[in-house]
Amino acid sequence: AQSVTQPDIHITxxxxxSLELRCNxxxxxxxxxxxxxxxxxxxxxxxxxxxSGDTLVQGIKGFEAEFKxxxxxxxxxxxxxxxxxxxxxxCAVGGGSYIPTFGRGTxxxxxx
Amino acid sequence: xxxxxxxxxxxVRRRGQEAxxxxxxxxxxxxxxxxxxxxxxxxKFMVYLQKENIIDESGMxxxxxxxxxxxxxxxxxxxxxxxxxxxxxxxxxSSPGTAQAPEQYFGPGTRLTVT
Numbered sequence: 001a002q003s004v005t006q007p008d009i010h011i012t013x014x015x016x017x018s019l020e021l022r023c024n025x026x027x028x029x030x031x032x033x034x035x036x037x038x039x040x041x042x043x044x045x046x047x048x049x050x051x052s053g054d055t056l057v058q059g060i061k062g063f064e065a066e067f068k069x070x071x072x073x074x075x076x077x078x079x080x081x082x083x084x085x086x087x088x089x090x091c092a093v094g095g096g097s098y099i100p101t102f103g104r105g106t107x108x109x110x111x112x
Numbered sequence: 113x114x115x116x117x118x119x120x121x122x123x124v125r126r127r128g129q130e131a132x133x134x135x136x137x138x139x140x141x142x143x144x145x146x147x148x149x150x151x152x153x154x155x156k157f158m159v160y161l162q163k164e165n166i167i168d169e170s171g172m173x174x175x176x177x178x179x180x181x182x183x184x185x186x187x188x189x190x191x192x193x194x195x196x197x198x199x200x201x202x203x204x205x206s207s208p209g210t211a212q213a214p215e216q217y218f219g220p221g222t223r224l225t226v227t
Contacts, residue, residue: 032214043116043203043218044155051214090154098143098207098214099168104154 002027004093006103013081014111021076021106023065023091032094033074035065038105039087047089050074061085086110114139116206116219117186124225131191131198133222137206144187145205145216146172146179155203161187162209194226 003026013019025031032051036044048059055067065076074091088107094100117136125131137144142162147155157171161181172179176194181187191198201223205216 034215036218043118043220044205046215046217049215094214098209099145099157099160100214100216101157102147102155 002031002093002095002101004091004101004103006089006091006106008106009104010107010109012109012111015083016080019076019078019081019085019108021089021091021108023074023076023103024072025074025091025093026072027093027095029095030069032100033065033067034092034094034100035059035063035074035076036090036092036102037061037087038090044090047076081108081110083110083112116204116217118204118219118222120222121220122223122225124227125194126227127195128193131194131224133189133191133202133204133224135187135189135204135206135219137187137204138217141206141208141217143207143209144181145207146187146189147203147205149201149203149221158189191224194224196226199224199226 005024034049035047038044047063048057050057050067057065063078067074088105090105091103092100119134144161146158149155159172159179160168176192178190201221203221204219207216
């Protein structure tokens with residue numbers, strides 16, 4: 001069975017600082033991996049995805065993520081955080097069943 | 113291009129009433145998923161449908177909940193005889209359903225409040 005762990009429930013950073021959100025997954029084969037962002041009262045928006053190929057994936061809004069098979073990780077990064085990045089971030093893993101499994105989410109708080 | 117549409121955005125029901133949540137997928141998407149989200153929790157998968165077929169309903173409660181995705185029209189998530197514990201945000205997502213593009217596109221959600 002596939003599973004996702006986001007070990008950090010809350011992360012607080014200062015505006016302009018770098019960001020890394022952690023995601024570890026469990027899946028038997030090469031997974032599909034996703035990061036989504038959810039602003040308050042909104043649905044989820046896809047930030048980026050990994051299917052195969054280059055393990056460093058670029059997404060929207062200046063985010064990137066790196067797939068590390070040896071660590072079963074797919075951490076999300078951004079070099080300089082903006083106040084508008086404050087939101088809930090979800091990592092998800094999927095495979096051939098087309099039903100992804102979502103992590104519990106990490107709430108990002110940005111201090112001015 | 114219109115994204116996933118959900119209505120209503122907010123729904124208030126008294127205990128024992130029925131709730132009907134509607135979802136129109138992205139045009140051309142044939143796969144629809146329903147999720148439930150409670151405060152401080154992630155998304156819980158409920159049901160996965162293709163046109164006129166339920167593919168996987170392993171996350172849906174056995175009683176009171178049903179879902180459909182007819183040949184024409186939106187997908188419907190129906191909750192009969194609602195209870196306070198049904199209060200949550202319900203999200204619909206759609207997908208083209210191909211191996212090349214299995215990512216999901218989410219609607220804005222319906223926030224159900226049971227009084």
